[in-house]
Amino acid sequence: MPASLRQLRVFLSVARHESYTRAAEELHLTQPAVFSQVKQLEERLGHPLFERIGKRMFLTEAGKVTVDGAREALDAVERMHMRLADMKGLRQGKLRIAIVSTAQYFLPRLLGSFCDANPGIEVALMVTNRQTVLERLSQNEDDLCILGTVPGGLDVVATVIADNPLVILARHDHPLVGERNIPPERVAREPFILREPGSGTRLAAERFFKARGLSLPMRMELGSNEAIKQAVIGGLGLAALSRDTLALEGQLGVLKTLDVAGFPLLRQWQVAYPRGKHLSVVAEAFMDHLVANGQAAVEAGSGPLPGPAVGE
Incomplete structure (x- = not known):
């Protein structure tokens, strides 16, 4: 008997969470019901799909193959329903x-x-x-x-x-606000609040200054744009962020964009x-x-x- 769509959905949830309990919470089922669906799927496929090492669950090689197949099958069914609805104009x-x-x-x-x-x-x-x-x-x-x-x-x-232009931001009363064509060397003497390593904005800013033999003196590293803007408003330093983060603050005048030579970086x-x-x-x-x-x-x-x- 082939695997059912329900079994595949339950299996993918368990694989994603690496937990029967968390999958049960996501699917609004009991933990025994989730375990039963996975066991039935394993019996139908003739392979164990999970193995437990210590307290962690891992996909077996057969489980990894089944993840790919389950995603393809469920995506195909969803595309079918969408196309049928589209034929009705819905x-x-x-x-x-x-x-x-x-x-x-x-x-x-x-x-x-x-x-x-x-x-x-x-x-x-x-x-x-x-x-x-x-x-x-x-x-x-x-x-x-x-x-x-x-x-x-x-x-x-x-x-x-x-x-997605990248700009240098400062508090409205920072000494550099209002200056024209500020050299990057001058900006690089100011403390910066930066996003976490791997952030696209941080990578772009560091690449720009590194190409000019400069590095940004980091005062603080924060994981969100809003936290960085509040740090700049608090006078902790400058920041390199997407212009899109100024949707509100730019209009209120709390934060200002510095006119730095080479900026905005057009991303x-x-x-x-x-x-x-x-x-x-x-x-x-x-x-x-x-x-x-x-x-x-x-x-x-x-x-x-x-x-x-x-x-x-």
């Missing part, structure tokens, strides 16, 4: 998106307009750091991922959807998915929406870019 289904935290400043506007036009769509949105998005992208855990420049080592399809937002992935009807439609409206949504939040942009 775009329905689930859209799974993972984004880096900075994208939260503009993506909700794009999701809002898309969902207004397609009310039958359910959205699962993961907002996290760049490293986690890259891991999810490599593991094909989402329909689409939105981030800055994708590393060359990943075999993915990446499409530009908007500009780009990209939407990506693994090469060879079969996009659902909903994912294809949302990709089209991103490409057509991404730049306008970004500019609606942060305003037009002041002055000419200089590339990295």
Whole structure:
């Protein structure tokens, strides 16, 4: 007897959490029910799918193969339902998106307009750091991922959807505010509040200054844009962040963009998915929406870019 879709869904939840208990919580089932579904699947496939070493669960080699097959099967069924709904003129289904935290400043506007036009769509949105998005992208855990420049080592399809300029921020009363064409050497003497290692904005800023033989004196390392902005407002130093983070503060005048030679660094937002992935009807439609409206949504939040942009 072939495996059931229910068994595959339960198995994938256990594999993702490495726990029967946490899978049961996610699926709103009892732990014995989850364990029973996995055991039935193992019996039907003729292979053990998990092994326990100490207190941890691990996928067996057969389990790893089954993860790939289960994802493909469930994705295929979901695409079928979406296409059938599309034939009726009703775009329905689930859209799974993972984004880096900075994208939260503009993506909700794009999701809002898309969902207004397609009310039958359910959205699962993961907002996290760049490293986690890259891991999810490599593991094909989402329909689409939105981030800055994708590393060359990943075999993915990446499409530009908007500009993502990187700026140097200071508190409104900082001595450098109002100066023109500030040399990078002068800025590099100021203390900086930086994102965590691996952050796209941090990598871009450090690359810019390193190319000029400079390093940024780090006073503090923080894992969120909002925390960094509060640190800058508190007078702890400067920061290099996406212009998109100024959606509110820039209008209030609490934070100011410094006119540093070579800035803004013109980076780009990209939407990506693994090469060879079969996009659902909903994912294809949302990709089209991103490409057509991404730049306008970004500019609606942060305003037009002041002055000419200089590339990295």
